[in-house]
Amino acid sequence: MKNDLMKCRDCVDLLLDYLDGNLDEKTQVDLDEHFSACPPCVNFLETYKSSSEVTTVLRDQEVEVPAAMEERLRSFLREQLSAAEPK
């Protein structure tokens, strides 16, 4: 039996605050109650959470820099340096 007060739609809207632990106590209780009676929402929560977590793999990824580009960057910086401080 599903909670009359909270619908799946409300549930989905609350997921961000739920994961951040930002819900007030009453909402939190209602939501947990809905989860306990609604397997689709539990699946939704898990896949939502998982999507957010796997995104971290893009943190500090290294990306190929073509040799020509590296050369452009090097000469740009050398130019800037010598322009800034003529010795």
Place this chain on the structure above:
Amino acid sequence: MMNANSIDTQELLDGLKAQSALAVDNLVHHYSRPLFGVILNYTKNPSDAEEILQDTLLKIVRKIDTFRAESDIWPWMKRIAVNNSIMWLRKHRTARQVETQMDDSLPQFSRDGELQYPVFGWSVDPEEVILNSELSGQLYEAIQSLPYEYRVPLVLRDIEGYSIKQISSLLALKEATTKTRIHRARLFVRNKLSNYLDGTP
């Protein structure tokens, strides 16, 4: 992953402070790849990204005296790259992004607000994604295809770990707007990954 440990950071720092050309070459050689990786999360256009990278490197060289030696240099460099990317996007922002693409990824509800289709459950962790190049390609593709209004808040939250408050102030958005965009972006990514994982035999 950040792999510039092969370089002596102290030597690099001293060299940059002395404006040594060799140190600048080393900076470019060792840090271009990770910095380019950071920047490409904000713009998918390689020539825009190169412009941002160029400016980032220049700022690093010019601001090296403000770097506090007791902290780690990589987070400092990365912050410059992130701020530069955001400034660049704000300057070049265009309104040509279409919203429909985002709406397609919203979950479907019945009239009384219940999830309409069976929701396929799956769970992958970051290690699995790293090992599975097809899956990481899907993820990368999903994030890159987000309109930048959604992509940037998501990247700042889920990749860089900034708080809602920090993101709102960086992007000059109301906190509620920031939250909505991150939420919609996650729904979009979730939908793409679901389609992929669901369709796997």
